[in-house]
Amino acid sequence: xxxxxKKLWLVLLFTILSVTMAxxxxxxxxxxxxxxxxxxxxxxxxxxxxxxxLLSFGYTYCPDICPTELAKLAVVFDTLKGESDDLQGLFxxxxxxxxxxAVLSDYVGYFNSEIVGLTGSEKAVDQVARxxxxxxxxxxxxxxxxxxxxxxxxxxxxxxxxxxxxxxYGMPVEHIVDVVRGMLSVDG
Amino acid sequence: xxxxxxxxxxxxxxxxxxxDANSINPSVxxxxxxxxxxxKLPEIGSYQxxxxxxxxxxxxxxxxxxxxxxxxxxNGKYVLLAFIYSTCSDVNGCPLTSHVFYKIKSAMxxxxxxxxxLKLISLSFDPEVDTPSVMGLYGNNFRYAGSAGEWQxxxxxxxxxxxxxxxxxxxxxxxxxxxxxxxxxGYSHVLRVFLIDPEKNIRNIYSVDFLHQDLIINDLKTILxxxxxxxxxxxxxxxxxxxxxxxxxxxxxxxxxxxxxxxxSQDLELRKGEKxxxxxxxxxxxxxxxxIPVPVDNPLSREKIELGRKLFYDRRLSLNDxxxxxxxxxxxxxxxxxxxxxxxxxxxxxVRRNSPSVYNSAYSKLLFHDGREENLEQQAxxxxxxxxxxxxxxxxxxxxxxxxxxDYRGLFEAAFDGRSVSMExxxxxxxxxQRALVSADSPFDRWRYAGxxxxxxxxxxxxxxxxxxxxxxxxxxxxxxxxxxxMDDQLHNTGIGYRESMGFSPDKQPVTVAPGISIEIDxxxxxxxxxKPPTDVGRYEVTQxxxxxxxxxxxxxxxxxxxxxxxxNGSLSTxxxxxxxxxxxxxxxxxxxxxxxxxxLSSQERSDLVDFMRxxxxxxxxxxxxxxxxxxxxxxxxxxxSWVHGSEVEVR
Numbered sequence: 001x002x003x004x005x006k007k008l009w010l011v012l013l014f015t016i017l018s019v020t021m022a023x024x025x026x027x028x029x030x031x032x033x034x035x036x037x038x039x040x041x042x043x044x045x046x047x048x049x050x051x052x053x054l055l056s057f058g059y060t061y062c063p064d065i066c067p068t069e070l071a072k073l074a075v076v077f078d079t080l081k082g083e084s085d086d087l088q089g090l091f092x093x094x095x096x097x098x099x100x101x102a103v104l105s106d107y108v109g110y111f112n113s114e115i116v117g118l119t120g121s122e123k124a125v126d127q128v129a130r131x132x133x134x135x136x137x138x139x140x141x142x143x144x145x146x147x148x149x150x151x152x153x154x155x156x157x158x159x160x161x162x163x164x165x166x167x168x169y170g171m172p173v174e175h176i177v178d179v180v181r182g183m184l185s186v187d188g
Numbered sequence: 189x190x191x192x193x194x195x196x197x198x199x200x201x202x203x204x205x206x207x208d209a210n211s212i213n214p215s216v217x218x219x220x221x222x223x224x225x226x227x228k229l230p231e232i233g234s235y236q237x238x239x240x241x242x243x244x245x246x247x248x249x250x251x252x253x254x255x256x257x258x259x260x261x262x263n264g265k266y267v268l269l270a271f272i273y274s275t276c277s278d279v280n281g282c283p284l285t286s287h288v289f290y291k292i293k294s295a296m297x298x299x300x301x302x303x304x305x306l307k308l309i310s311l312s313f314d315p316e317v318d319t320p321s322v323m324g325l326y327g328n329n330f331r332y333a334g335s336a337g338e339w340q341x342x343x344x345x346x347x348x349x350x351x352x353x354x355x356x357x358x359x360x361x362x363x364x365x366x367x368x369x370x371x372x373x374g375y376s377h378v379l380r381v382f383l384i385d386p387e388k389n390i391r392n393i394y395s396v397d398f399l400h401q402d403l404i405i406n407d408l409k410t411i412l413x414x415x416x417x418x419x420x421x422x423x424x425x426x427x428x429x430x431x432x433x434x435x436x437x438x439x440x441x442x443x444x445x446x447x448x449x450x451x452x453s454q455d456l457e458l459r460k461g462e463k464x465x466x467x468x469x470x471x472x473x474x475x476x477x478x479x480i481p482v483p484v485d486n487p488l489s490r491e492k493i494e495l496g497r498k499l500f501y502d503r504r505l506s507l508n509d510x511x512x513x514x515x516x517x518x519x520x521x522x523x524x525x526x527x528x529x530x531x532x533x534x535x536x537x538x539v540r541r542n543s544p545s546v547y548n549s550a551y552s553k554l555l556f557h558d559g560r561e562e563n564l565e566q567q568a569x570x571x572x573x574x575x576x577x578x579x580x581x582x583x584x585x586x587x588x589x590x591x592x593x594x595d596y597r598g599l600f601e602a603a604f605d606g607r608s609v610s611m612e613x614x615x616x617x618x619x620x621x622q623r624a625l626v627s628a629d630s631p632f633d634r635w636r637y638a639g640x641x642x643x644x645x646x647x648x649x650x651x652x653x654x655x656x657x658x659x660x661x662x663x664x665x666x667x668x669x670x671x672x673x674x675m676d677d678q679l680h681n682t683g684i685g686y687r688e689s690m691g692f693s694p695d696k697q698p699v700t701v702a703p704g705i706s707i708e709i710d711x712x713x714x715x716x717x718x719x720k721p722p723t724d725v726g727r728y729e730v731t732q733x734x735x736x737x738x739x740x741x742x743x744x745x746x747x748x749x750x751x752x753x754x755x756x757n758g759s760l761s762t763x764x765x766x767x768x769x770x771x772x773x774x775x776x777x778x779x780x781x782x783x784x785x786x787x788x789l790s791s792q793e794r795s796d797l798v799d800f801m802r803x804x805x806x807x808x809x810x811x812x813x814x815x816x817x818x819x820x821x822x823x824x825x826x827x828x829x830s831w832v833h834g835s836e837v838e839v840r
Contacts (some may be wrong), residue, residue, distance in 0.1 A: 029322055133317050135275040151275035152283075165332065166325040168274065170283025171290050175333060182332025
């Protein structure tokens with residue numbers, strides 16, 4: 001509050017509630033979504049209220065980025081296992097054609113049973129990717145098949161369902177652990 | 189299912205090696221930055237890193253609607269600047285920068301010097317996706333982990349404001365297209381990270397193969413060591429940067445507008461008081477200032493200065509024992525209030541003007557923004573009696589109260605040849621202390637009056653040329669042959685007052701209500717619930733001459749970097765805003781001073797002008813502030829008359 005004077009504080013008392021609610025516009029990054037989980041059940045992000053959510057994007061045929069990212073998530077869960085029950089990992093597939101709930105169930109299981117794999121119609125997945133500003137693109141390969149280029153940041157959503165931190169792809173796992181721990185101690 | 193028994197990392201490795209070679213990342217071989225350095229680094233200080241050219245300026249956004257120049261972000265520090273975009277998936281591109289920056293940030297946790305001298309900046313070249321709020325989410329990483337050292341994530345308002353920056357840093361960024369010509373999700377760009385010194389010289393440029401934390405830290409320590417070794421260089425390095433360590437709020441408020449702001453208390457150690465020899469400072473003003481004018485009937489003495497200092501910080505001088513002069517003229521905020529456009533007095537009562545700094549007020553022939561008072565001796569009674577400042581009911585009330593306070597016993601008598609506290613002696617004592625607050629010997633003074641070419645940065649020298657030439661500032665903010673006061677003891681109409689009385693203000697006003705939460709409020713709503721904007725017609729109120737409407741006193745620009753916000757109503761919050769204001773020709777009105785006219789300055793010229801004003805911070809600021817920290821603040825003592833113990837001040 002660098003330049004505001006007293007009267008602005010007064011105004012605030014009157015307007016803070018209405019304004020903060022109004023500002024939750026559609027353009028904001030993040031937000032609730034509905035997909036299908038790896039047990040083939042309908043899944044809404046908002047059902048995880050009260051938990052700290054680690055949200056990542058990828059696809060199971062992904063050669064390098066996704067497995068390393070998921071492996072990092074698994075380390076985070078292993079490290080913080082004793083400290084909190086309120087953590088939840090999510091892995092949203094950007095390749096719904098190949099990643100059926102069954103395929104996902106096998107895949108995320110390799111890493112950690114705390115991680116839920118999510119998929120859905122192409123449209124539903126695309127909508128979630130847009131919400132979180134995830135960029136991805138299918139590249140057909142010469143000998144058939146395809147890969148998907150995609151951005152691989154990690155999204156941390158707090159107990160109130162609010163996106164509060166994005167950890168850039170490339171940060172080591174120690175950092176992720178530190179941030180998650182920091183958030184648990186602030187909000188929990 | 190065998191995989192279950194393996195460590196997760198192993199799985200990752202297996203996945204990578206079993207996938208065919210023309211997969212998405214042809215460069216699965218990761219850059220050296222991800223691992224241990226393969227070669228031995230040269231010894232620190234054993235090599236040279238000559239400047240590679242000047243780092244350019246540009247306009248960026250640090251939060252929604254919060255524009256800054258790159259130079260403002262550099263803030264006199266060593267800087268590592270990287271160009272990134274957040275949706276980048278090339279392992280050896282932006283993620284490599286994140287990784288290496290993270291390693292350096294971790295080193296900052298352990299290394300005080302690194303943490304205080306270096307700053308990391310990631311600037312997005314994808315303004316469309318990377319909006320300020322997205323960048324804020326990146327910044328939040330350090331709200332929860334590793335607070336030491338600064339890593340800022342910034343973006344630009346648009347492609348138009350980005351382009352000149354990319355161009356000046358030679359960053360060619362192409363949107364990738366695939367064989368069918370469709371635009372690709374990514375950008376192709378050549379990774380470059382710039383190491384920039386406080387003089388804004390680029391000292392090294394790292395590409396993928398050289399981006400490694402050990403090398404960068406080695407380079408930085410080498411430059412630091414060499415700067416220290418030659419006194420000249422260090423002067424050069426700090427020339428245009430603020431030279432005060434103590435002039436800042438108790439909390440470091442840098443980045444308060446960002447949602448990743450965490451309370452960052454300044455080092456308490458630093459804030460310990462240390463008494464200064466104010467009399468000799470006053471008798472020998474620092475380089476760049478003339479001798480101070482002292483009234484014949486109030487010659488300076490050690491006792492008077494000491495007594496005035498005690499009074500200035502004494503909260504018991506207010507009606508309810510809470511408010512001292514120093515609570516508006518805050519020593520560590522340039523003897524003004526950095527966070528208040530207009531002053532707030534006792535019990536939160538508003539004052540309609542900005543608290544001016546009292547640095548160098550010894551030289552002012554006119555006091556207050558409208559010049560209504562002419563000497564410091566008289567002036568003090570204004571705030572002591574103003575209902576919205578210190579709120580004492582009468583002069584007699586103040587004098588009687590001081591007579592009854594034990595720790596003043598004998599002090600007036602000793603300072604004034606046996607004369608006790610009176611309207612006159614109290615004013616004289618306060619005046620003596622304020623007179624001693626002279627401050628100069630700034631980088632500008634050493635350059636201009638001691639012929640030290642290295643004292644002033646190149647940009648500040650260019651700024652001086654503009655200040656005295658094209659922009660004509662010197663006509664009112666005077667600079668003499670042997671000394672400079674940066675004021676003319678005159679009053680002028682620049683249009684600031686006119687704008688205010690005419691009620692021209694933006695329809696909406698952004699208000700930062702908590703770190704990172706900024707809301708736009710309709711001016712109409714503010715006007716409804718807030719107090720009416722104060723009427724203020726400036727000098728006219730004193731003279732009743734219609735030609736004097738909206739005239740205000742020219743303030744000195746010495747230490748101006750420390751005395752934000754600016755103008756009589758505090759309506760401009762940065763020096764950049766002040767320069768923009770003058771550049772557009774002030775606010776036209778029938779009585780506008782003819783010297784105020786559109787200037788047509790380029791953005792480089794504007795930033796040079798700001799650099800020049802930043803070079804006016806005196807070298808003794810910290811001495812004066814530490815001396816202030818040493819003063820008692822007037823806690824109510826046992827025998828003191830106070831509402832605290834129900835004992836009334838006797839009014840005789």
